Amino acid sequence: xxxxxxxxxxxxxxxxxxxxxxxxxxxxxxxxxxxxxxxxxxxxxxxxxxxxxxxxxxxxxxxxxxxxxxxxxxxxxxxxxxxxxxxxxxxxxxxxxxxxxxxxxxxxxxxxxxxxxxxxxxxxxxxxxxxxxxxxxxxxxxxxxxxxxxxxxxxxxxxxxxxxxxxxxxxxxxxxxxxxxxxxxxxxxxxxxxxxxxxxxxxxxxxxxxxxxxxxxxxxxxxxxxxxxxxxxxxxxxxxxxxxxxxxxxxxxxxxxxxxxxxxxxxxxxxxxxxxxxxxxxxx
Ligand SMILES: NC(=O)c1ccc[n+]([C@@H]2O[C@H](COP(=O)([O-])OP(=O)(O)OC[C@H]3O[C@@H](n4cnc5c(N)ncnc54)[C@H](OP(=O)(O)O)[C@@H]3O)[C@@H](O)[C@H]2O)c1
Numbered sequence: 001x002x003x004x005x006x007x008x009x010x011x012x013x014x015x016x017x018x019x020x021x022x023x024x025x026x027x028x029x030x031x032x033x034x035x036x037x038x039x040x041x042x043x044x045x046x047x048x049x050x051x052x053x054x055x056x057x058x059x060x061x062x063x064x065x066x067x068x069x070x071x072x073x074x075x076x077x078x079x080x081x082x083x084x085x086x087x088x089x090x091x092x093x094x095x096x097x098x099x100x101x102x103x104x105x106x107x108x109x110x111x112x113x114x115x116x117x118x119x120x121x122x123x124x125x126x127x128x129x130x131x132x133x134x135x136x137x138x139x140x141x142x143x144x145x146x147x148x149x150x151x152x153x154x155x156x157x158x159x160x161x162x163x164x165x166x167x168x169x170x171x172x173x174x175x176x177x178x179x180x181x182x183x184x185x186x187x188x189x190x191x192x193x194x195x196x197x198x199x200x201x202x203x204x205x206x207x208x209x210x211x212x213x214x215x216x217x218x219x220x221x222x223x224x225x226x227x228x229x230x231x232x233x234x235x236x237x238x239x240x241x242x243x244x245x246x247x248x249x250x251x252x253x254x255x256x257x258x259x260x261x262x263x264x265x266x267x268x269x270x271x272x273x274x275x276x277x278x279x280x281x282x283x284x
Contacts, residue, residue, distance in 0.1 A: 007036045008058070009259065012051055012073070013066035016040040018224075020276035021064055024252050027272035031265035036061070045072060052076040052100060055093070062094045062259040064252075070131040077102040086169060087138050089131035092255045105254035106132050107139030110219075112250030113242050117189065117217050119144040125177075125185055127152050127206040128193030129162040132221055136193055137162060141170040148173040150185045153194070182211045189217040190234075197228030205230040214238030223248055224277055249273050
């Protein structure tokens, strides 16, 4: 039940009708007994500035930002935390005394998903160089002591640009390879940070199956379907597989803690996410 003091949180994206964030956050607020509500708003790019002004005018407490606004939203904010600034994308906004402050919690989510994987000295390859890839790559480079971070994708120049930025920001060896060059790079850990595997690309994998080796860790950011083609092929070969749902819940938990200053009810959020996906929800 809402009251006249209910704090409103929301999601801005386009599209948003597949999002399971309302289920995850509603459960979290209920579990903590908070008088708060969460709504998803579909906002086209041309209205993003007006939407942020609306958040300020209405006193909305905070919001998540999803595809395609994570980069564009930054120009509408008053300040950015260090991770958002370094990554060059914001997926969380907290309204603080009328000021909109941007954060990036994708990296926190990735670290949570990878919490059981020792990446120390390992070759970690990411396919993709977009907003999520940057968050994941920065988190791995800054916290997981990898031997090398390899960036790959269909545009080699964009992959190289992220590799160079990683090498300049962190004491990490980093380079780009073409998709065809991935097999030779012999990654110990492979991360899919492209939408390949989700609708409408459910029959696609970001890499040929011959890149996969038994014992490799394969982390797919796509979580709906939870069993992507990549995850199925990797499991069949004997890889350790990690789906995107752990990261989704991890980045949501980090957002909850930024907004409320309280510890996130992780188990409840995980349950809400699994139930929502089982019922056919699909996205951030
Ligand atoms: N599990 C989670 O919590 C979580 C969080 C964030 C994102 N994600 C998922 O991660 C994926 C990427 O999200 P994002 O925010 O990084 O999006 P983004 O900023 O739009 O980046 C997309 C990346 O995928 C590449 N790509 C797009 N379409 C492709 C195609 N048809 N073939 C090959 N590469 C393609 C893009 O390369 P080009 O520039 O060459 O197009 C870019 O590198 C999405 O599936 C999203 O749902 C999951």
